[in-house]
Amino acid sequence: MSAVPDLAAIEAMDAADVLRPMRDRFILPPGLIYLDGNSLGVASTAAFxxxxxxxxxxxxxxxxxxxxxxxxxxxxxxxxxxxxxxxxxxxxxxxxxxxxxxxxxxxxxxxxxxxxxxxxxxxxxxxxxxxxxxxxxxxxxxxxxxxxxxxxxxxxxxxxxxxxxxxxxxxxxxxxxxxxxxxxxxxxxxxxxxxxxxxxxxxxxxxxxxxxxxxxxxxxxxxxxxxxxxxxxxxxxxxxxxxxxxxxxxxxxxxxxxxxxxxxxxxxxxxxxxxxxxxxxxxxxxxxxxxxxxxxxDTVDMAQLREKSIRLTDLFITLVEEKCGAHGLELESPRDGTKRGSQVSFSHPNSYEIMQALIARGVIGDFRAPTTMRFGFTPLYVSYADVWQAVAILEEILRTGSWQDARFAVRAAVT
Amino acid sequence: MSAVPDLAAIEAMDAADVLRPMRDRFILPPGLIYLDGNSLGVASTAAFxxxxxxxxxxxxxxxxxxxxxxxxxxxxxxxxxxxxxxxxxxxxxxxxxxxxxxxxxxxxxxxxxxxxxxxxxxxxxxxxxxxxxxxxxxxxxxxxxxxxxxxxxxxxxxxxxxxxxxxxxxxxxxxxxxxxxxxxxxxxxxxxxxxxxxxxxxxxxxxxxxxxxxxxxxxxxxxxxxxxxxxxxxxxxxxxxxxxxxxxxxxxxxxxxxxxxxxxxxxxxxxxxxxxxxxxxxxxxxxxxxxxxxxxxDTVDMAQLREKSIRLTDLFITLVEEKCGAHGLELESPRDGTKRGSQVSFSHPNSYEIMQALIARGVIGDFRAPTTMRFGFTPLYVSYADVWQAVAILEEILRTGSWQDARFAVRAAVT
Structure with a gap:
């Protein structure tokens, strides 16, 4: 993916997503964009x-x-x-x-x-x-x-x-x-x-x-x-x-x-x-x-899963580099989707604080010392619109410098 | 305990039981006398x-x-x-x-x-x-x-x-x-x-x-x-x-x-x-x-627990020997309550079938090869009336020989 899609293109991608019905089987907390399914996956109605x-x-x-x-x-x-x-x-x-x-x-x-x-x-x-x-x-x-x-x-x-x-x-x-x-x-x-x-x-x-x-x-x-x-x-x-x-x-x-x-x-x-x-x-x-x-x-086609995973992660990389490129983020994951799992990492000297600011805004990823922000893309329940919205919030945090708020520097016991 | 209590005495024991209110915190399936808490304890409302x-x-x-x-x-x-x-x-x-x-x-x-x-x-x-x-x-x-x-x-x-x-x-x-x-x-x-x-x-x-x-x-x-x-x-x-x-x-x-x-x-x-x-x-x-x-x-006094445990197991031994003594059961547990945990085992050549018959009548204990019937007495939720009723059912099964029904001889994968 080289061209940067706009919101209309994103909506079209979701509309055409064959895995989209799977999302309804999960319990997605309202207001949350959950990009941490690579750490703890979301609950499903079936599991409950x-x-x-x-x-x-x-x-x-x-x-x-x-x-x-x-x-x-x-x-x-x-x-x-x-x-x-x-x-x-x-x-x-x-x-x-x-x-x-x-x-x-x-x-x-x-x-x-x-x-x-x-x-x-x-x-x-x-x-x-x-x-x-x-x-x-x-x-x-x-x-x-x-x-x-x-x-x-x-x-x-x-x-x-x-x-x-x-x-x-x-x-x-x-x-x-x-x-x-x-x-x-x-x-x-x-x-x-x-x-x-x-x-x-x-x-x-x-x-x-x-x-x-x-x-x-x-x-x-x-x-x-x-x-x-x-x-x-x-x-x-x-x-x-x-x-x-x-x-x-x-x-x-x-x-x-x-x-x-x-x-x-x-x-x-x-x-x-x-x-x-x-x-x-x-x-x-x-x-x-x-x-x-x-x-x-049981009904998931793994080839379809992989195809969506690469599209989600490609999209995230493209949007972050286009919209946040001026703020010192560096891609830590392979650029070639076929050489990458279903996650994307970026480094930044203030990754800890930026991730805390993201979490406060409802975008959940995780931090790995010393400077990695890690985002997981779980094709069963993450949409292309989630990716768009997550990058919009990340861009705002970086542009306004809101991550510099002192509360985001306080480290919890577990991150 | 040497005298064999009657049902009125049993009811008096339950009425005087300081641990009796604990029973209400557990989810006891109706119609079941559960003497297998030494294998899997009963669920509580708090756990759920x-x-x-x-x-x-x-x-x-x-x-x-x-x-x-x-x-x-x-x-x-x-x-x-x-x-x-x-x-x-x-x-x-x-x-x-x-x-x-x-x-x-x-x-x-x-x-x-x-x-x-x-x-x-x-x-x-x-x-x-x-x-x-x-x-x-x-x-x-x-x-x-x-x-x-x-x-x-x-x-x-x-x-x-x-x-x-x-x-x-x-x-x-x-x-x-x-x-x-x-x-x-x-x-x-x-x-x-x-x-x-x-x-x-x-x-x-x-x-x-x-x-x-x-x-x-x-x-x-x-x-x-x-x-x-x-x-x-x-x-x-x-x-x-x-x-x-x-x-x-x-x-x-x-x-x-x-x-x-x-x-x-x-x-x-x-x-x-x-x-x-x-x-x-x-x-x-x-x-x-x-x-x-x-x-x-958190509120259980372990000395009270032990006292009730010994009373329950003493009562079970006394009643079984009094009411079922003619049917070839042999005590496998110490007779002295202070030398015994909170369980009682009896042996019988047909323990497997007898235990299956008990389970079919709603008295749950377990079988341990080759000839042991094991009964656990959990003081938080087992009553003296449970003990009385379990022995009455065991006596009936032994007296009538109903354990000889062919279905009780079929061994399940897990016992």
């Missing part, structure tokens, strides 16, 4: 309906019987398959459980157990930090293991991959810049050297299509509370390719992953397939909200 | 209110801002302190997060790191199995580590404690028989040999008072969805004595346990105190239901 049913009918009335009658016990695998459809995973390879951090721990251990003669984990210095913290945790429990990082030990991750490497842990979409990695190419490169790959899909699942099976991916993890709209802290997921299933070993060996969980045996015996990644009792209420959120996804 | 608020107001309207405005970020420690009050833990030593299984993994690693010259974990063959599965997982990541079990390697756990032992992992209330261990004595015995102790309080928290600080306990874990009524799969808790805080190291080192979680640093740096046991993003909706459940507990 499932949550209400799980609470009042299942917990409230059926109580313990709901493990059978409401399918609580089957939920991690049933929901896993539905997430799987959105990430190119055939059934039986995805399970929903625990947190992304804990799932990274499990998959790293599983991958290293598959490469017992190797000791190295490779990751990215620019990774979402908890991935690295969990890798440190795994290294602390495996004598001789070590961690090498792109941007610290070598400029490019590809330069770190050799025959010492057991596993490459890498983000598909960079959380800060939105830059995409080539999943198939990096997986192939790792496999050429005998290494395995774990893809972190936190900013991918529900943001753009990927083809885990087609790219021959080994393992993947990701969260469900961003683009999938599963609710705050909704349980995360793990994908494991079928070819690895019979060899999965990981130390978080709890009851739900046991081959016979209700036989109350003294010794652990791993269950079949991706069930081996299950551990303890899952938070059913949060899982059920996620079930509702996934109901919304 | 908090859940509704968290969903519709915080997630639905305030979205990402709720991390600050609704105190989401502070919940694990805030709720931890409220659980702490019920288990004799001064503030700042308890945190709510993840699952009991995962918390066992964390505390076992932390304890073994505090005893680096020792390699042995001691536990119980009769433990709730997931405790042992997690201990196996820890052993698999620590070269030279091993696990020895009461009932397998020695008759009594005390016989296994020596100067090779790093940590004793033990249940305060046996999940099957309800038998209590002497927390202070076993902790003292472990300490005499230089070992640490982790107490599993799954069947203790909310069932009877304990004094972790007074007993000089090192670590404890437990769930919140049984007697605490936090909701299905509600997050679990960890207690760590203050004296260990500065030395806690555990490998599930995720972002929420970092000293500066919003600085996005590349390297892990453990936060202060019990926060070190936090890992990934918690399921907020489930946490908020738990917050409501804990509101109910």
């Amino acid at each position: 309906d499932e949550l209400r049913k799980a609470a009042t009918e299942e917990w409230g009335q059926d109580l313990i019987r709901s493990w059978n009658t409401a399918g609580w016990f089957d939920m991690p695998l049933a929901l896993g398959d539905r997430v799987g459809r959105l990430i190119g995973a055939a059934a039986g390879q995805t399970v929903v459980c625990d947190t992304t951090s804990i799932n990274i721990y499990k998959t790293l251990h599983a991958a290293m157990a598959l490469r017992p003669d190797r000791s190295m984990i490779v990751s990215e210095g620019g990774s979402f930090p908890t991935d690295l913290y969990m890798a440190e945790g795994v290294v602390s429990t495996r004598p001789g293991a070590s961690l090498r990082l792109e941007g610290v030990d070598a400029p490019e991750i590809e330069d770190l991959i050799n025959s010492d490497v057991a596993v490459v842990l890498v983000n598909h979409v960079n959380y800060k810049s939105g830059e995409l990695r080539d999943m198939a190419a990096l997986t192939r490169k790792a496999h050429e050297h005998g290494a395995l790959v774990i893809w972190d899909l936190c900013h991918t699942a529900g943001a753009l299509p990927v083809d885990l099976d087609g790219a021959d991916v080994d393992f993947a993890v990701g969260c469900t509370y961003k683009y999938l709209n599963g609710g705050p802290g909704a349980p995360a997921f793990i994908y494991a390719a079928t070819r690895h299933h019979s060899d999965i070993r990981q130390p978080l060996s709890g009851w739900w992953g046991h081959a016979r969980p209700f036989a109350f045996e003294k010794n652990y015996a791993a269950g079949e397939g991706v069930r081996r990644f299950l551990c303890g009792t899952q938070p059913i209420l949060s899982l059920r909200a996620l079930k509702g959120a996934l109901d919304v996804w | 209110d908090e859940l509704r608020k968290a969903a519709t107001e915080e997630w639905g309207q305030d979205l990402i801002r709720s991390w600050n405005t609704a105190g989401w970020f502070d919940m694990p420690l805030a709720l931890g302190d409220r659980v702490g009050r019920l288990i004799g833990a001064a503030a700042g030593q308890t945190v709510v997060c993840d699952t009991t299984s995962i918390n066992i993994y964390k505390t076992l690693h932390a304890a073994m790191a505090l005893r680096p010259d020792r390699s042995m974990i001691v536990s119980e063959g009769g433990s709730f199995p997931t405790d042992l599965y997690m201990a196996e997982g820890v052993v698999s990541t620590r070269p030279g580590a091993s696990l020895r079990l009461e009932g397998v390697d020695a008759p009594e756990i005390e016989d296994l404690i020596n100067s090779d032992v790093a940590v004793v992992l033990v249940n305060h209330v046996n999940y099957k028989s309800g038998e209590l261990r002497d927390m202070a004595a076993l902790t003292r015995k472990a300490h005499e040999h230089g070992a640490l102790v982790i107490w599993d309080l799954c069947h203790t928290a909310g069932a009877l008072p304990v004094d972790l600080d007074g007993a000089d306990v090192d670590f404890a874990v437990g769930c919140t969805y049984k007697y605490l009524n936090g909701g299905p799969g509600a997050p679990a808790f960890i207690y760590a004595a203050t004296r260990h805080h500065s030395d806690i190291r555990q490998p599930l080192s995720g972002w929420w346990g970092h000293a500066r979680p919003f600085a996005f640093e590349k390297n892990y740096a453990a936060g202060e105190g019990v926060r070190r046991f936090l890992c990934g993003t918690q399921p907020i909706l489930s946490l908020r239901a738990l917050k409501g459940a804990l509101d109910v507990w």
Whole structure:
């Protein structure tokens, strides 16, 4: 997109948007332009309906019987398959459980157990930090293991991959810049050297299509509370390719992953397939909200989603550079939409204050230290008119300097 | 209690029950006598209110801002302190997060790191199995580590404690028989040999008072969805004595346990105190239901709770033995109420079928293979009349042999 559209053109884009009816399934707070669905997705009527049913009918009335009658016990695998459809995973390879951090721990251990003669984990210095913290945790429990990082030990991750490497842990979409990695190419490169790959899909699942099976991916993890709209802290997921299933070993060996969980045996015996990644009792209420959120996804065409995502983010970049270009904003995301996830970041020396001023005006994005303003564009419920309006408010804040108000400089505990 | 009370005596007991008003705070399904609160506690109006608020107001309207405005970020420690009050833990030593299984993994690693010259974990063959599965997982990541079990390697756990032992992992209330261990004595015995102790309080928290600080306990874990009524799969808790805080190291080192979680640093740096046991993003909706459940507990006197618990379980044993004694039931729980948690188990060769028949008649207990019927008595919402009525139904089922109906022999996936 090179020409700068006017408001009439924006309205025409919304009118022609095939995903526009999806917006009605979400509960959008009045007066808010929410560009932070890459941090916490918006609630849907379906999610609330499932949550209400799980609470009042299942917990409230059926109580313990709901493990059978409401399918609580089957939920991690049933929901896993539905997430799987959105990430190119055939059934039986995805399970929903625990947190992304804990799932990274499990998959790293599983991958290293598959490469017992190797000791190295490779990751990215620019990774979402908890991935690295969990890798440190795994290294602390495996004598001789070590961690090498792109941007610290070598400029490019590809330069770190050799025959010492057991596993490459890498983000598909960079959380800060939105830059995409080539999943198939990096997986192939790792496999050429005998290494395995774990893809972190936190900013991918529900943001753009990927083809885990087609790219021959080994393992993947990701969260469900961003683009999938599963609710705050909704349980995360793990994908494991079928070819690895019979060899999965990981130390978080709890009851739900046991081959016979209700036989109350003294010794652990791993269950079949991706069930081996299950551990303890899952938070059913949060899982059920996620079930509702996934109901919304069942009819979504991922190619249409991607097309709208690129249009939204292209539009945002074009409008910001046209209308706010004089105010020192610099694009931190790839300009080429095909190399970008569903988010756009700009830097400015006063990003913190500007973001606070935006939030005060009802435009919600987020700040990432030291100078990044990050905006997420969730194609299911963000309109082209939202983009237009967000940029108009940003322009006014920059032009009038209203972000210099002292109240916008006060930092909260969590940003 | 030796004399067998009649219905008038039962009604007098309910009329004199100081905890009776608590029952009105719970949502008791009509027609149900629920003796399975030791598996999944009943919902309260307060839990539903908090859940509704968290969903519709915080997630639905305030979205990402709720991390600050609704105190989401502070919940694990805030709720931890409220659980702490019920288990004799001064503030700042308890945190709510993840699952009991995962918390066992964390505390076992932390304890073994505090005893680096020792390699042995001691536990119980009769433990709730997931405790042992997690201990196996820890052993698999620590070269030279091993696990020895009461009932397998020695008759009594005390016989296994020596100067090779790093940590004793033990249940305060046996999940099957309800038998209590002497927390202070076993902790003292472990300490005499230089070992640490982790107490599993799954069947203790909310069932009877304990004094972790007074007993000089090192670590404890437990769930919140049984007697605490936090909701299905509600997050679990960890207690760590203050004296260990500065030395806690555990490998599930995720972002929420970092000293500066919003600085996005590349390297892990453990936060202060019990926060070190936090890992990934918690399921907020489930946490908020738990917050409501804990509101109910704020006014509960634990001594009164214990007194009613012993009366309820004594009454159940007396009535069952008096009215059903001819039908081959055998008491599996301690007869002395002071040596028993808040549950009673009986064995019978046809326990599975009898329990199914009870459930069909609206008396919910549970079955534990091979021959145990387990009944939980939750003093906040179980009445003496419930006990009377449950035994009357059990007696009828045994007397008429109605449990022999073929439909009661069909085993469901989860029992």
